[in-house]
Each structure stands twice: as C-alpha cells, then as structure tokens.
Amino acid sequence: MSAPPSASAPAKAPALDLDVEHLFTAEELNWRDRVRQFTARHITPVADADFEDRHFRSELVRGLGELGVLGMHIEGYGCAGAGAVSYGLACMELEAGDTSWRTFVSVQGSLAMSAIAKWGSPEQKERWLPDMASGRTVGCFALTEPDGGSDPAAMRTFARRDGGDWVINGAKRWIGLGSVADVAVVWAATEEGVRGFLVPTGTPGFTARDITNKLSLRASVQCDVVLDDCRVPADAVLPLATGLRGPFSCLNEARYGIVWGVLGPARECLRAAVERSRDRRVFGKPLAAFQLTQQKIADMAVEYQKGLLLALHIGRLKDAGGLTPAQISVGKLNNVRESLEIARTVRTVLGGDGVTSDFPVMRHMANLESVRTYEGTDEVHALVIGQTLTGHRAFA
Structure with missing residues (x-):
C-alpha cells in the first residue's frame, strides 16, 4: 500500500486494493471492464428500487447473454469459453451492483448450464446450451x-x-x-x-x-x-x-463464483465508508480523522485485500486444473464471512444514514446473508475443511 498523503497534499480517490492490476492478463481485465460498464449502466442505477419493489428486471437477461457471461466458462455451444479468473472478475463486478444478478448468472451458467455441459448427451447440449448462452432460454x-x-x-x-x-x-x-x-x-x-x-x-x-x-x-x-x-x-x-457427484460438481462451480462475487459488495461498502468518512464532519473535523474510524477502515481494507488475493489464487488453481472442493470451501467460507463483516462494520461508520438507501450497504448486507446460506453454510464448509485436515468425517 502506498504511504498516506501529507496534510497539504490534495485528496485523491481512495485505492481500495493492493497493486494487483499486473497479476491479471489483458483478456481478464477486458472481461472485468466490460462487465463493470454493464453493471454501472444497467444494474447499479436501479438496484435500490428493484430491491424495494421485489422486481426481477427480466429485460436484462438478453443483455447478459450478449455480454457473454452466461455459461462463460463452458467451451462451445455459443459459450465464451473464458478462463476461471475472467469468470471470477465478472462475478465480482455483477455482485458489486447487486447480488441478485451474480446469483442469476450462477444459477443459469454455473448450475443449470454446467449440469447439461458436464453430464448431458450431445443432443441435450445442442438443444439447450446455445439458447441458454444467449439468454433466450432460462x-x-x-x-x-x-x-x-x-x-x-x-x-x-x-x-x-x-x-x-x-x-x-x-x-x-x-x-x-x-x-x-x-x-x-x-x-x-x-x-x-x-x-x-x-x-x-x-x-x-x-x-x-x-x-x-x-x-x-x-x-x-x-x-x-x-x-x-x-x-x-x-x-x-x-x-x-x-449419484450426488453430478449435482455436487455443479455446486462447486457456483461456489467458485461466490468466492469472487462477494468481494464486489465488500468493495462498494468499503468505498462508501472511506468517502463518507472524509466528507462527514463531527466534533469539528472529518470523521476519517478519528483513530477508531481509521482502525475500522484499515481492518476492512486488509480483509478485502486478503480476500481478493485468495480468490485470485483459487482462480489460478482452477485454471490449472488443480482446484479441490476443500480449497473452494476455504474461499467461500472466508470471503463470504469477511465481506458480511465488512458490510456490518461500514454500517457503523455511516451511523444512522447507513440504514437508508442513500448508501447500498444495508442492501448488500441483507443479500450477503443469503449468500452465507446458499451453496453451503459456514458450518458445512468448515466441516469440509476439517475433514480434509483431520481425516475424520464429522457430518451427521
């Protein structure tokens, strides 16, 4: 991390992660940027209203198909055949807008399409996958x-x-x-x-x-x-x-996307905390100038950065064909837990305003509670890791 600016230096936009840009390929960054632009244009501006109204914006499905993110890790049948890290970055950018849309991409691509691609007949793949990749079929x-x-x-x-x-x-x-x-x-x-x-x-x-x-x-x-x-x-x-190997293989695809996806809300919540703490003045100075506030922001930034590096490591393992279910469990358990803790801590930085839709924090926090449960609870992933480390199965 760079040194803090001097008191006389002009304020700059906060850097929320380590200097990781060079760790990604040009193709991976292209996927990230394209999905980030889609999210900024189509998801973020309406996310709070859709959350309030319980509105599923079905018109975005075709757009996601045109973007290429539906089943983007699958080869052929109109799918993008992108790498695991590219898919992870796409999940992160979608979930930065709202978890509902990373969830859509997970259900469509990592679960339903993966099941057909992994376990279906050639005829089933030809019948379903092209239309699912384009968003014409859900x-x-x-x-x-x-x-x-x-x-x-x-x-x-x-x-x-x-x-x-x-x-x-x-x-x-x-x-x-x-x-x-x-x-x-x-x-x-x-x-x-x-x-x-x-x-x-x-x-x-x-x-x-x-x-x-x-x-x-x-x-x-x-x-x-x-x-x-x-x-x-x-x-x-x-x-x-x-047997259960079929559905479990698809669940692992979805869990992998979650490892990356939840970092999107964590980043946006952290950004809100940094920016608001700089703008809000209490007791005659910016909230950001108080030690307790800086302690919170520093702890959150460290956990976000660690989560991003963990996701990247897991993504590289997946691209190399060496990723294990227990390693996915490590990523899902850690990154969901820490992202939810970041959202909760940011709420305290924002004070009473943190419970309003002036900030996306409560929406992200509520959504992350679901992510903590689906595709394996904390307890399930802890037991997967525990069995791998001890050799003893503790499931009932």
Whole structure:
C-alpha cells in the first residue's frame, strides 16, 4: 500500500486494493471492464428500487447473454469459453451492483448450464446450451428440498420408470429462477441412485411458486417447486450423471463464483465508508480523522485485500486444473464471512444514514446473508475443511 498523503497534499480517490492490476492478463481485465460498464449502466442505477419493489428486471437477461457471461466458462455451444479468473472478475463486478444478478448468472451458467455441459448427451447440449448462452432460454437447478438443503443424500423427490417414461414426484425449495425458467434441472432419487432430469417447466405436474416474503435477494426470484406426477420421456435424463457427484460438481462451480462475487459488495461498502468518512464532519473535523474510524477502515481494507488475493489464487488453481472442493470451501467460507463483516462494520461508520438507501450497504448486507446460506453454510464448509485436515468425517 502506498504511504498516506501529507496534510497539504490534495485528496485523491481512495485505492481500495493492493497493486494487483499486473497479476491479471489483458483478456481478464477486458472481461472485468466490460462487465463493470454493464453493471454501472444497467444494474447499479436501479438496484435500490428493484430491491424495494421485489422486481426481477427480466429485460436484462438478453443483455447478459450478449455480454457473454452466461455459461462463460463452458467451451462451445455459443459459450465464451473464458478462463476461471475472467469468470471470477465478472462475478465480482455483477455482485458489486447487486447480488441478485451474480446469483442469476450462477444459477443459469454455473448450475443449470454446467449440469447439461458436464453430464448431458450431445443432443441435450445442442438443444439447450446455445439458447441458454444467449439468454433466450432460462434454466433453473432444482436440488434443495424443504427439509434441508445441506443434506441432499436424504432427498425425498423420487422418479420412477413407467414404460418408456419417468414420473417424478416431490418438492423443492429455494429454487432460483424456478418461475421464470424454461427448463429445470431436477435432481431426484431413483432405484439407480440420484439422477438428473431436464424438465421443461411447461410440463404438466411442474409448478413453481415465488417465495415473496424475503428480506434478502429481493430483486431475484426464488421459488417453491412441486412435482406432481410430472412425466418426462426417457431422453430427459442426463445420461452421464448417477449419484450426488453430478449435482455436487455443479455446486462447486457456483461456489467458485461466490468466492469472487462477494468481494464486489465488500468493495462498494468499503468505498462508501472511506468517502463518507472524509466528507462527514463531527466534533469539528472529518470523521476519517478519528483513530477508531481509521482502525475500522484499515481492518476492512486488509480483509478485502486478503480476500481478493485468495480468490485470485483459487482462480489460478482452477485454471490449472488443480482446484479441490476443500480449497473452494476455504474461499467461500472466508470471503463470504469477511465481506458480511465488512458490510456490518461500514454500517457503523455511516451511523444512522447507513440504514437508508442513500448508501447500498444495508442492501448488500441483507443479500450477503443469503449468500452465507446458499451453496453451503459456514458450518458445512468448515466441516469440509476439517475433514480434509483431520481425516475424520464429522457430518451427521
């Protein structure tokens, strides 16, 4: 970090991260800048209003497709085939605007599209992936159930064979995009183990109902899904996925995006704290001139910078093909936890104004509470790390 300016030096815009620009390639920085511009133009100006109104701005979906971020890590089928670090930077910039839009990209690309790309047949890939990459088709990923998202092995949704078809019965909860999706990747227990099914959402017996009483992710769509004798043909099965390895591989893609994504809100909250503390005067001097304020800002800046370097390290491991699930858990556990703590601390710097929409902090804080829960709670990731370190499985 550069030395602080002298008392007579003109104030400059605060530098929120270490000198990391040289650690990224030109292609990675191009992705970052393009997504940053999209966010600044289409997401940030309406984020507070959409959060207040519980409004999912569906017209942005095609724009995200044109931007190339839907399934951007996938090769072929109209997808960008971008590297892991490029995808991470895109997630960070989207979530700097609002978590709902990084969530959309995660559900569409890291979950639904990844399931088809990893485990689908050539025909399934050709049918679905190009339109999903362009934003003409929206997908959802139906894994979590009402009785426990952290225990998918206890899945109650069941698919049985009936002649040449499959008939699915069960319920799912907290399914992102369920009511706006055109196709659902539904995971169900079968006599052969857990299988994935591509279920067009217009199929009789498939019902999605929005969860409307959320105090977080209000500009996003999460649903309860019911499958009542939902009949699909034999070719709806993802042929290469049997067991929980299929959905878990997709969850790891989404968790990786979160490692980067949550740094966006952390950065924007930290920026608000620095700028407001410089402008606001109390007891005859700027709030920024008080030692306790500087201690808070310094601690937050250190944690943000550490999180960014951790994300970059994990991204390089992923690009090299050497990333493990436990390493993803380290990133998800640390960066979500620290980003949420940054948001909470910034709120104290802003005082009473911090609870208003004059600043994005309370919105980011509320959204991060959801991110702390989905794609694995803190407790689940701690146990993944603990098992890796000790060799003992502590899951129930």
